[in-house]
Amino acid sequence: MPTKPNTKALKGLIVRLGQEPDLLQAYSNSPKEVMLGAGVPSKQIDTIMSGSKREIENLLGNAYFVSHIISTTKT
């Protein structure tokens, strides 16, 4: 089994992008530079830059999230 990559820097950056409009603007203009500045490893930067939603979700560990559903049709 391959070891899970440490995505702490990437996840920390994504949270900040949701909180700081200026940073988000900088990221929209030059995502690579912003990720490098936040200490995101280059392999992870490549995954993000690939734009493949599936690969990005895998990297972040979102693939098996079903917690979107917390309600049933009838209770």
Add this chain to the structure above:
Amino acid sequence: MGKGSIVIVSTGMLIGGDITVRCQETIKQADVVFSLMSSAVGDSWLDELNPNHKSLQYLYGKTKHRMDTYEEMVEVMMQEVRKGKKVCGAFYGHAGVFAWAPHEAIRVAKKEGFEAKMLPGVSADMALFADLGIDPATKGVQAFEATQFLFYKHQINPVSHVILWQIGLIGEHSAKSFDIPEKGPQILVDYLSQWYPLDHSIALYECAVLPIFETRIEKIKLGDLVNVDLNLITTMVIEPLGELEPNEKILGKFGITEKMVGSRD
């Protein structure tokens, strides 16, 4: 140790950015935080806010009845409340919107004599109003759980916007599966065609919970619903059809005509 308590907080849609100040402070100050986030990024964010954070995600099972899962969520949180802890349950979106377990946790805690409350937040429909430019005041809004709408005799008011939640599980009756029954969308389209023409405009909405992704706003014709991807996070919106019809009887009781409503003359 003091008497236990529970506060259910809402973390909003966009992870990190949508949370209210009091929800965030409640997370920080709790003895223990349990959560259901919409992304693993949300989990690591909560880990930073409070090291005593645990996700409830592990309670889901592929063929497990969802009510069992939800009851276990309530029980896991309540065990800590009974130990005298200050418990926080953090749920994505608005914790009380289309979410049984958070409401139940409050009911159980209160019944057992503990302090319990829920704090509101930004839900999927609140984000939708912003992203799709809908004001519920214009013509009204109806909202239904999509499968419940099919299985029970709800009445549509086509003049208003209609929001169907959990469209990605349309027709899923067992509460044990996360797969959409193949015929679900077609049955929905057929059923809706008693109110709308097949070329009526609908929108599929998936707001980005991470700022690195795009929000999906896909406008299609009702009849094309059978050809598109529906996911667990998809919300469907039906555009209004027709104009508001004046209620002459009530207007008469006020001694006015419809022309006088909001008139500048």
